[in-house]
Amino acid sequence: MQEKNSTIKKNKYDLKSIKDAIGFSSFTSALMAIFLGLIVGFIVMLAAKPSSALAGFQNVVFGGFGRIGDVFYYATPILMTGLAVGFAFKMGLFNIGASGQYTMGMFFALYVGFMWDLPSSIHWIVAVLAGMIGGMLWGFVPGFFKAVLNVNEVITSIMFNYIGMYLVDMWIQASPVMYVSNKTRTKYLPADVQIPSLGIPGSNVNLGIILAILIAIVLYIVLQKTTFGYELKATGLNKHASEYAGMKGKRNIILTMVIAGGLSGLGGAFAILAPSGIAGSSMTYEPINIIAANGFNGMAVALLGNSHPIGIIFSAIFISHIQRGGTLASLVGYKPEIIDVVIAVIIYFSAFAMIMNTAVANFFKKRFGKNHDDNTALEVQSTESNIKQASDNNIREAE
Amino acid sequence: MEKYIIEMINITKKFPGIIANDNITLRLKKGEIHALLGENGAGKSTLMSVLFGLYQPDGGEIRKNGKVVKINNPNDANDLGIGMVHQHFKLVEIFTVLENIILGVEPNKMGFLQRKVAREKVIELSEKYGLRVDPDALIEDISVGMQQRVEILKMLYRDNEILIFDEPTAVLTPQEIKELLQIMKGFAKEGKSILFITHKLNEIMEVADRCTVLRKGKCIGTVDVKDTTKEELSRMMVGRDISFSVDKKEPKVGDVVLSVRNLSVASKLHKNKDAVKNVSFDVRAGEIVCLAGIEGNGQTEFVYALTGLDKPKSGSITLCGKDITKASIRDRSIAGMSHIPEDRHKHGLVLDYKLEENLVLQRYWQPEFQKAGFIKFDAVREYAEKLIDKFDIRSSQGPVTMTRSMSGGNQQKAIIARETDKEHKLLVAVQPTRGLDVGAIEYVHKQLVAIRDSGKAVLLVSLELDEVMDVSDRILVMYEGEIVGELDPKTTTVEELGLYMSGAKRDTVKEINDAGKK
Numbered sequence: 001m002q003e004k005n006s007t008i009k010k011n012k013y014d015l016k017s018i019k020d021a022i023g024f025s026s027f028t029s030a031l032m033a034i035f036l037g038l039i040v041g042f043i044v045m046l047a048a049k050p051s052s053a054l055a056g057f058q059n060v061v062f063g064g065f066g067r068i069g070d071v072f073y074y075a076t077p078i079l080m081t082g083l084a085v086g087f088a089f090k091m092g093l094f095n096i097g098a099s100g101q102y103t104m105g106m107f108f109a110l111y112v113g114f115m116w117d118l119p120s121s122i123h124w125i126v127a128v129l130a131g132m133i134g135g136m137l138w139g140f141v142p143g144f145f146k147a148v149l150n151v152n153e154v155i156t157s158i159m160f161n162y163i164g165m166y167l168v169d170m171w172i173q174a175s176p177v178m179y180v181s182n183k184t185r186t187k188y189l190p191a192d193v194q195i196p197s198l199g200i201p202g203s204n205v206n207l208g209i210i211l212a213i214l215i216a217i218v219l220y221i222v223l224q225k226t227t228f229g230y231e232l233k234a235t236g237l238n239k240h241a242s243e244y245a246g247m248k249g250k251r252n253i254i255l256t257m258v259i260a261g262g263l264s265g266l267g268g269a270f271a272i273l274a275p276s277g278i279a280g281s282s283m284t285y286e287p288i289n290i291i292a293a294n295g296f297n298g299m300a301v302a303l304l305g306n307s308h309p310i311g312i313i314f315s316a317i318f319i320s321h322i323q324r325g326g327t328l329a330s331l332v333g334y335k336p337e338i339i340d341v342v343i344a345v346i347i348y349f350s351a352f353a354m355i356m357n358t359a360v361a362n363f364f365k366k367r368f369g370k371n372h373d374d375n376t377a378l379e380v381q382s383t384e385s386n387i388k389q390a391s392d393n394n395i396r397e398a399e
Numbered sequence: 400m401e402k403y404i405i406e407m408i409n410i411t412k413k414f415p416g417i418i419a420n421d422n423i424t425l426r427l428k429k430g431e432i433h434a435l436l437g438e439n440g441a442g443k444s445t446l447m448s449v450l451f452g453l454y455q456p457d458g459g460e461i462r463k464n465g466k467v468v469k470i471n472n473p474n475d476a477n478d479l480g481i482g483m484v485h486q487h488f489k490l491v492e493i494f495t496v497l498e499n500i501i502l503g504v505e506p507n508k509m510g511f512l513q514r515k516v517a518r519e520k521v522i523e524l525s526e527k528y529g530l531r532v533d534p535d536a537l538i539e540d541i542s543v544g545m546q547q548r549v550e551i552l553k554m555l556y557r558d559n560e561i562l563i564f565d566e567p568t569a570v571l572t573p574q575e576i577k578e579l580l581q582i583m584k585g586f587a588k589e590g591k592s593i594l595f596i597t598h599k600l601n602e603i604m605e606v607a608d609r610c611t612v613l614r615k616g617k618c619i620g621t622v623d624v625k626d627t628t629k630e631e632l633s634r635m636m637v638g639r640d641i642s643f644s645v646d647k648k649e650p651k652v653g654d655v656v657l658s659v660r661n662l663s664v665a666s667k668l669h670k671n672k673d674a675v676k677n678v679s680f681d682v683r684a685g686e687i688v689c690l691a692g693i694e695g696n697g698q699t700e701f702v703y704a705l706t707g708l709d710k711p712k713s714g715s716i717t718l719c720g721k722d723i724t725k726a727s728i729r730d731r732s733i734a735g736m737s738h739i740p741e742d743r744h745k746h747g748l749v750l751d752y753k754l755e756e757n758l759v760l761q762r763y764w765q766p767e768f769q770k771a772g773f774i775k776f777d778a779v780r781e782y783a784e785k786l787i788d789k790f791d792i793r794s795s796q797g798p799v800t801m802t803r804s805m806s807g808g809n810q811q812k813a814i815i816a817r818e819t820d821k822e823h824k825l826l827v828a829v830q831p832t833r834g835l836d837v838g839a840i841e842y843v844h845k846q847l848v849a850i851r852d853s854g855k856a857v858l859l860v861s862l863e864l865d866e867v868m869d870v871s872d873r874i875l876v877m878y879e880g881e882i883v884g885e886l887d888p889k890t891t892t893v894e895e896l897g898l899y900m901s902g903a904k905r906d907t908v909k910e911i912n913d914a915g916k917k
Binding site: 225226227228230233234237238240241242243244245246247248 | 706707708727728729730731732738740745746747748749750751752756760761763764769772773774776
């Protein structure tokens with residue numbers, strides 16, 4: 001059958017290879033989701049306050065461009081937590097514990113910052129590494145339980161969000177060196193623990209974003225080029241086949257969760273060790289029993305970036321961008337929460353963007369004849385099978 | 400003009416790169432058994448899915464009693480009286496037989512289930528057609544044959560008059576097959592019309608009135624079965640002559656490669672019960688030993704324990720003199736075990752990996768394919784191309800084809816290529832021809848014999864009687880987790896094998912051990 005059609009196939013081959021090469025379909029579906037999310041966001045804004053909807057919407061979409069430094073600064077922690085969620089997801093693990101790992105990373109970084117007396121040239125580096133180790137510890141536990149006792153990582157990691165957060169709050173409040181009780185926050189960190197700034201005026205953007213992007217690229221290489229990445233993806237795509245092929249599933253589960261935890265922990269360290277624009281001050285942590293939102297934003301980032309490290313770089317920057325724009329929308333009388341609505345809608349659409357993609361493709365197919373017939377049909381099929389596979393997995397999980 | 404109950408006229412259905420059904424016309428007469436014959440990927444399932452409302456055709460029309468109908472989903476099909484027994488049964492395991500039969504059409508009064516009404520109707524139907532079932536048994540407890548009867552009763556309960564059977568005999572014993580064919584004849588006599596999808600020519604010759612043959616999505620023709628022969632049908636199906644028997648030389652049996660002693664495996668379904676009970680046997684180099692039996696008699700559990708996917712409860716496994724009872728899967732593989740798994744989608748392949756990535760699934764960690772943890776993609780590509788060439792694995796884009804998009808036969812070829820090209824002394828092949836067409840089956844059998852002739856040991860686990868009889872050098876029959884007989888395919892008959900498989904006949908363990916020593 002295939003040989004017969006090879007002549008017809010030839011010209012499609014090129015198009016197909018482009019699509020494969022850059023994850024074209026997930027890219028277009030992300031764009032689609034963003035587009036639809038913005039439209040719905042605009043409608044929401046229109047409903048809330050019609051008179052300034054246009055101005056507010058302009059702020060949301062373009063406002064970030066005026067504050068590029070801040071966009072990158074706020075993108076740093078969610079890029080890291082996004083990588084933490086996406087990386088684990090490649091193995092089929094749903095790491096909901098990014099918040100706890102992030103908070104732990106923050107605490108470890110703070111601890112080194114306040115308690116250890118180190119040469120100022122390496123102090124911040126050690127603090128960042130300590131943050132990574134803190135996150136790793138918090139990733140290790142759910143991974144260990146999953147691998148050895150087959151406890152669902154979703155449950156463990158949710159609980160570890162709370163355990164981590166309360167522990168950190170408790171430790172910080174108990175430490176007079178770190179805590180200023182009448183201000184319910186940590187003291188200002190010494191300047192030598194703060195990550196070097198990139199020197200963009202009016203912004204706290206620092207070396208963290210560059211490190212984060214480098215880490216994403218390293219993860220990409222690990223996933224694509226190494227035997228570990230090969231095993232990890234195989235396990236995520238088909239657990240049974242990876243077992244059949246003799247891969248060490250348990251070891252890989254633990255390793256993946258430790259790496260994911262480390263990534264979140266780095267995110268926490270990057271956030272708390274960021275330099276402050278005002279001399280003599282620093283970022284602070286407030287032990288007020290709230291789970292770090294950046295962990296959950298990481299899930300949104302990972303979803304929008306299709307769990308692909310490079311995709312996550314862009315989705316983190318994008319989400320940070322409209323968040324910045326959202327705060328600007330308050331200038332024309334909107335609550336900044338409006339932007340959370342828009343982000344939520346975008347994530348919502350990205351969850352079934354693949355289907356939307358197909359629907360649009362079918363629309364074009366009908367209008368412009370049979371040109372793209374085969375490709376769209378292929379997508380329909382693969383989407384269907386993806387959905388089917390996903391639901392199968394769910395059923396199996398449920399069992 | 401003859402009266403047709405269902406007509407599918409000029410049906411065309413396209414998929415990416417493939418026209419699954421190309422202008423196919425199928426006419427079903429009232430009260431006939433109409434066989435639909437074709438290789439895998441010939442378009443039989445697609446055509447039936449169109450009739451059952453699972454796919455919409457790109458062209459053509461369906462008529463019932465001469466009137467054009469549109470079937471948008473299985474409910475429409477059901478309303479038109481079309482019922483289907485799927486190859487993989489669609490039953491709720493933890494429901495009773497009765498509950499499964501009435502599922503979706505429960506008789507009720509103001510929302511309250513009228514179990515009694517349902518039960519009476521089911522019992523009446525089951526007596527009328529000789530479909531013995533226990534209405535209160537749970538599906539998970541009953542045999543595959545009885546599950547199939549439940550599926551048939553489901554169709555009858557819905558008063559379907561057009562019955563589609565999708566490869567119904569694949570899971571049955573010879574005796575059960577005979578029974579089923581009788582039941583089908585009974586239906587036809589009643590005036591019900593039957594579409595019978597199968598690869599098995601013998602069954603077509605036995606029951607079918609007419610036969611439509613598909614090849615590569617095209618309709619080759621419809622013939623009256625009484626005017627044709629098996630050879631002609633197979634030529635129509637494959638497009639060339641096929642040898643039905645496997646050519647093989649006398650085995651040159653060498654040393655013991657695999658030795659299993661007193662192996663027991665706990666059952667997953669039933670607590671306190673063993674799925675495999677005290678199994679002992681040897682497989683020597685240069686012979687094909689076949690583990691025969693009806694599905695669900697402990698073969699799967701045995702293979703899991705043998706290959707390391709599951710732990711045995713007791714007993715020992717020795718491969719080439721090395722105890723591997725507790726070895727990891729990777730260590731077994733290194734020790735020389737290759738495994739063609741029963742379920743190629745679950746275990747055998749990562750479907751969303753490229754073909755080349757699947758071809759190195761057992762070897763990616765070897766120095767040939769990796770250096771310091773980095774995969775040598777050039778070496779992988781080169782190796783994949785070599786295997787694709789050597790084993791004639793066909794796909795649309797060669798090494799970079801997504802495995803999911805390949806046909807079942809070529810997926811199986813990929814697994815066989817991977818498992819047999821790797822260093823091995825023992826090949827465990829579990830239902831290697833499941834779901835494959837005649838041409839591919841011939842290929843797989845040739846490969847198995849070639850592996851045997853190269854001095855390796857082969858343990859074949861099979862449900863197909865023809866395969867058991869043709870390919871193997873020695874047959875071990877497994878029934879309810881025990882080995883109940885050792886047979887020589889040259890001296891035994893299919894009927895005798897069937898008696899062992901259904902548990903009607905068995906030798907004592909002592910006799911078997913004596914036979915093994917000879």
